[in-house]
Amino acid sequence: MSAAYVHGYHPRENERLQDQAGTLVDLLHSDTSYPRGSVVLEAGCGVGAQTVTLAQRSPTARFTSFDISADSLAEAKRKTDAAGLSNVQFQQADLFALPFSPESFDHVFVCFLLEHLSRPVEALAILKRLLRPGGTMTVIEGDHGSAYFHPDSSAAQMAIQCLVELQRRAGGNALIGRQLYPLMVEAGLEAVHVSPRMVYVDSSRPGLVDGFTRKTFTAMIEGVRESAIAAGLSDPAAFDAGVRDLHRAAEGDGVFCYTFFKGVGEKGRRA
């Protein structure tokens, strides 16, 4: 597990990211599809949680999905093979030393990647160079500071803050969703449009109670328990109380809110 990543590499995390993609796929991706013949780069595809959706929604586009981790790529390939997809090729590569030619892609897709990087604008600028003029870049990130719930709980807020702090110490930024607009503008993208994708969960939406509040968000927080305690950010009892209160928000009279942000920008034709 790279020190620069807080989550995304453990088997249980894989499961969580799958649950997340399955539950949120319409919310996050229903408005992304690429025209016939488009050449699309997926940056930091990880275990392919988004890759299958992406490639299925644009069956006549051709995708190149890269990641730094060979293990993740192997898992991603298993997924696209199982889905019978033939329009994705995978490549192991480091974002900061990519083997692609400038202006060789029509579109770039980035999902849950920038949150792990200490230089997100530099990453976007690198990816922008790979876009042809007039091409688009789509960026999706969450924001853990957008999580609130009923009943409110300072213990649960503290447990979330542990993840935010761990991610910060690893060079990332768990509050990056709200920053997509200024980051994309700073990277030189044009006509940037950011739209929030809020997940609102009450007990009239049992699929989201289970799929998002419990198995995505609370599971993610539970996943950093040992790290948070080892780092001295919480003692076990306090952390467990926070997790208990997150589960409490999944009960009949509970409510849970979280927001993802999706930005789309263009590479100028005069760039």
Next chain:
Amino acid sequence: MSAAYVHGYHPRENERLQDQAGTLVDLLHSDTSYPRGSVVLEAGCGVGAQTVTLAQRSPTARFTSFDISADSLAEAKRKTDAAGLSNVQFQQADLFALPFSPESFDHVFVCFLLEHLSRPVEALAILKRLLRPGGTMTVIEGDHGSAYFHPDSSAAQMAIQCLVELQRRAGGNALIGRQLYPLMVEAGLEAVHVSPRMVYVDSSRPGLVDGFTRKTFTAMIEGVRESAIAAGLSDPAAFDAGVRDLHRAAEGDGVFCYTFFKGVGEKGRRA
């Protein structure tokens, strides 16, 4: 100014509520309209910030709008008169001692009222009694805990917390938006559906930067400066730093997020 209200009664507050209604009218109200001949009760209409919109969108419905404050009602009437509306009648009344007959309304509309009440479920149950079986209740509330922004600022969060605490001390609840679903269910409404209405503001949306971030939200926080200092919740320098940081979020690379919640429920036909 009633001790039970933190905002809504001062002239500057009137202006703010108007700005808010003007900016947010589509977001909050575009999906509310009542059929020809409907008899609709607007509870706690205040200075009529929502009344004009409501009555204009349902020109063939008849509205009764009540409030406890005669001054607010006079202002509300001036507004509907100026808009040339003839389908609204105003009545001064206390929510907890209403002069209306049971089951005398087809629909009830409640906006920015519950946040000021210490017994919101009792209020909803009272209003539900006035509904005919099969009638609907629409409830809209904000949630100050849903506010977050870039750059993040603990000073700004503290200034917001001052308003939350003042409202709590006055018997209200500034975090009530997220609770609409359980509150409406507890009041016995059926088929309750809550939808969040998130206001996302970056500099590509200059109307919202000015109309919402500055003139609605930040103005509201500025409006409790003296009360917060008098109550010992903040010293002047800390509060002013918080307000400065809220204005900072309205600059070119700033972002501001806030969410309103809108719930619609029915009175059961077997009630």
